[in-house]
Amino acid sequence: MRIESDYLGSMEIPVDALYGIHSLRAKENFPDTTPFQIEWYKAMGLVKHACFLTYMEFTKALRGDADISKKDYLLIDDKVIDSLIKASIEISEGKHYDQFIVPAIQGGAGTSINMNVNEIIANLALINLGDKKGNYNQIDPIEHANIFQSTNDVVPTALKVATLQLLVVLEESINNLRFKVEEQEKKHRGSLRLGYTQMQAAVPSSWGQLFSTYSEALSRDWWRVSKCFERIKVVNLGGGAIGTGIGTPRFFIMEVVNQLQKLTNLPITRSENLNDATANLDTFVEIHATMKAHAVNLEKMVSDLRLMSSDISDNQLSIPKRQVGSSIMPGKINPVIAEYVISVSHRVYSNDQLISGLCGQGVLDLNAYIPLIGHALLDSLKLLISANNSLMSNMIQGIEVDTNKANEQLFLNPSISTALLPYIGFNKAATLANEMKSKGLNIFEANESLKLMENSKLREIVKPENLLKLGFSLKEI
Numbered sequence: 001m002r003i004e005s006d007y008l009g010s011m012e013i014p015v016d017a018l019y020g021i022h023s024l025r026a027k028e029n030f031p032d033t034t035p036f037q038i039e040w041y042k043a044m045g046l047v048k049h050a051c052f053l054t055y056m057e058f059t060k061a062l063r064g065d066a067d068i069s070k071k072d073y074l075l076i077d078d079k080v081i082d083s084l085i086k087a088s089i090e091i092s093e094g095k096h097y098d099q100f101i102v103p104a105i106q107g108g109a110g111t112s113i114n115m116n117v118n119e120i121i122a123n124l125a126l127i128n129l130g131d132k133k134g135n136y137n138q139i140d141p142i143e144h145a146n147i148f149q150s151t152n153d154v155v156p157t158a159l160k161v162a163t164l165q166l167l168v169v170l171e172e173s174i175n176n177l178r179f180k181v182e183e184q185e186k187k188h189r190g191s192l193r194l195g196y197t198q199m200q201a202a203v204p205s206s207w208g209q210l211f212s213t214y215s216e217a218l219s220r221d222w223w224r225v226s227k228c229f230e231r232i233k234v235v236n237l238g239g240g241a242i243g244t245g246i247g248t249p250r251f252f253i254m255e256v257v258n259q260l261q262k263l264t265n266l267p268i269t270r271s272e273n274l275n276d277a278t279a280n281l282d283t284f285v286e287i288h289a290t291m292k293a294h295a296v297n298l299e300k301m302v303s304d305l306r307l308m309s310s311d312i313s314d315n316q317l318s319i320p321k322r323q324v325g326s327s328i329m330p331g332k333i334n335p336v337i338a339e340y341v342i343s344v345s346h347r348v349y350s351n352d353q354l355i356s357g358l359c360g361q362g363v364l365d366l367n368a369y370i371p372l373i374g375h376a377l378l379d380s381l382k383l384l385i386s387a388n389n390s391l392m393s394n395m396i397q398g399i400e401v402d403t404n405k406a407n408e409q410l411f412l413n414p415s416i417s418t419a420l421l422p423y424i425g426f427n428k429a430a431t432l433a434n435e436m437k438s439k440g441l442n443i444f445e446a447n448e449s450l451k452l453m454e455n456s457k458l459r460e461i462v463k464p465e466n467l468l469k470l471g472f473s474l475k476e477i
Contacts, residue, residue: 001013001014001015002014002015002133002134004020004021004134004136005021006021006022006025008025011024011025013134015133016133017099017123017133018096018099018119018120018123018124018133019099019100019101019116019119019120019123020115020119020122020123020134020141022111022112022115022116022118022119022141023100023101023102023112023115023116023119024101026101026102026106026108026112026115026116027101027102027103029106029107030102030103030105030106030107030112031103032103032104032105032106033103034103034104034105034375035103035104036100036102036103036104036113036375037104037162037374037375037378037379037382038094038097039162039165039166039378039382040113040158040159040162040374040375040378041091041094041097041100041117042091042092042093042094042162043092043158043159043161043162043165044091044113044114044117044154044155044158045088045089045090045091045092045093045117046088046092046158046161046260046263046264047154047157047158047161047237047260048084048088048091048117048121048145048149048154049085049088049089049092049263050237050256050257050259050260050263051147051148051149051154051237051256051259052081052084052085052088052147053085053259053263054148054252054255054256054259055076055081055147055148055252056078056081056085057251057255057259058249058251058252058255059075059076059078059081061251062075076144076147079129080125080129080138080139080144083124083125083126083128083129083139084121084122084125084139084144084145086124086125086128087120087121087122087124087125087128088121090124091117091120091121096120096124099116099120100116100117100120101116102116104371104372104375105371105372105375106371106372107368108368108371109151109152109155109366109367109368109369109370109371110151110152110155110156110370110371111151112371113151113155113371114146114149114151114154114155115141115142115151117145118141118142118145118146119141119145121141121145122136122139122140122141122144122145125139125144125145126138126139148238148247148248148249148252148256150239150240150241152236152239152240152241152242152278152366153235153236153237153238153239153240153243153274153278154237155370155371155374156235156236156277156278156281156370156374157235157236157237157260159370159374159377159378160232160233160234160235160268161260161264161266161268162374162378163232163287163377163378163381164229164232164233164264164266164267164268165264165266166378166381166382166385167225167228167229167232167287167381169381169385170225170381170384170385170388171222171225171226173384173385173388173389173392174218174221174222174225174294174388175222176388176389176392177218177388177389177391177392177396178215178218178219178222180392180396180397181211181214181215181218181301181396182211182215183397184207184211184396184399185208185211185212185215186208187208188206188207188208188211188401188403189206189208190206190208190464190465190468191206191207191208191401191403191406191464192204192205192206192207192403192406192407192410192464192467192468193205193206193207193210193316193406193410194406194409194410194413194415194416195210201413201414201415202415202418203415203418203419204410204415204416204418204419204462204467204468205468206464206468207317207401207403207406209468210304214297214301217297217300217301218297220293220297221290221293221294221297224290224293224294225290225294227290228286228287228290229267231283231286231287232283232284232287233266233267233268233269234269234270234271234277234283235257235260235268235269235270235271235277236270236271236274236277236278237256237257237260237270238252238253238254238256238257238270238274239253239271239274239275239277239278241365241366242275242278242279242365242366243273243274243275243276243277243278243279243365244274244275245274253270254270257269257270275365278365278366279362279364279365279366279367280362280367281359281362281367281370281373282359284355284359284373284374284377285355285356285359287377288351288352288355288356288376288377288380289352291348291351291352291377291380291381291384292348292349292352294384295344295345295348295349295380295384296345298341298344298345298384298387298388298391299341299342299345299346302337302338302341302342302391302395303338303342305317305319305335305338305395305399306319306335306338306339309335310335314405314409315402315405316401316402316405316406316409317399317400317401317402318399318400318401318402319335319337319338319395319398319399320337320394320395320398320399321333322336322337322394322395323336337390337391337394337395338395340387340390341387341390341391344383344384344386344387345387347379347380347383348380348383348384351376351377351379351380352380354372354373354376355373355376355377358372358373359373408442411442411443411444411462412436412440412441412442412443413436414432414433414434414436414437415433416443416462417429417430417432417433417436417443419461419462419467420432420452420453420458420461422472423453423457423461424452424453428452431450431452432446432447432450432452435449435450443458443462444458444459
């Protein structure tokens, strides 16, 4: 064991641990077992990397100014900065994640997140220079790894980096799913089906039209996600504790976001009001509302497909059989993909409520609850990506429609008489519908019995291309 101290006292730290006393105190104080999101951990490495690179540029600028270079300004040795950069790159690659011991749910506005990363970076940098872990006289987690930084600008900036990276993936997953739905739409553009309102038979439609409703909803989801980048790209890095930049060189404030933009290749920009960007987290509420809207559309779509493929329907539509459904009922297959997507959607709804509530808990210049806000946001993004990918691969592309059965059921259902309203009026159409219902006849048989119109005319009216027209013109009557 090694001994580390802070102004609260001393603690024993495992000799091989990259974390230190600040991380261990947090682990003891917050006995949660929910893992911190690795995407956020990696993003912390990217932000630290940008900060160290900016510090290097700052020192070059100082040395290049004859007046300033004469002053006694204590600078970190270049070898130390190089070692810190190397360590931050390892964090950005997800290495040493097992040394991040702070849980997702915590107090302290993210200080424990920042310090756990600082301690890992400092100890890695010490190892790189051939020194021992914990020898903070040479490289200190605060004096060096946290140079010109604050938890309050580094942690939320890293969260936005992780969010932007996942938004790119979410956008792609929505598009891939939409393309598969569009394939079903095109395949069944002229395939007739019976439309339903309030789970009761309504009017003729097509399978293509049904799939088009899902495709359009996903198109809106894609558009909304594309707009999220504008909101979330604005960061407060360089603002320090509350956005005033106190204790931070102006050079650093002006340059650090540019460095981060180059490192990430993301459209990150510095906020014009760093105090606002530090104090208010409404942008997270706004973009998560987009996640919620997407979850709503996914739930609606899979609930429809689950219903239509269920044993209580006439099985005109079938979904892929993915796994054995029961440990006691032989041959039972359950709609597990739909159930997974619905579960994901409801998790997103609960995350939305949590994010909204905690973002409103910000007090004056800071919000102390960004760790859980960020965890919930990244959780929703990852879950929705997984739902889209599973839905696309395991359900949508394997959907089959029995068009013959759908046609047969459509012409047997009295609601098909709605198509005749412009030709014979409501009362005669109602008589026809009653004949069909009472005697179990299809529309052609019932019309033959009642002689309401020429059979050839009826067959022309109910052709798919005529049934699926948008409205009618008087010339057609």
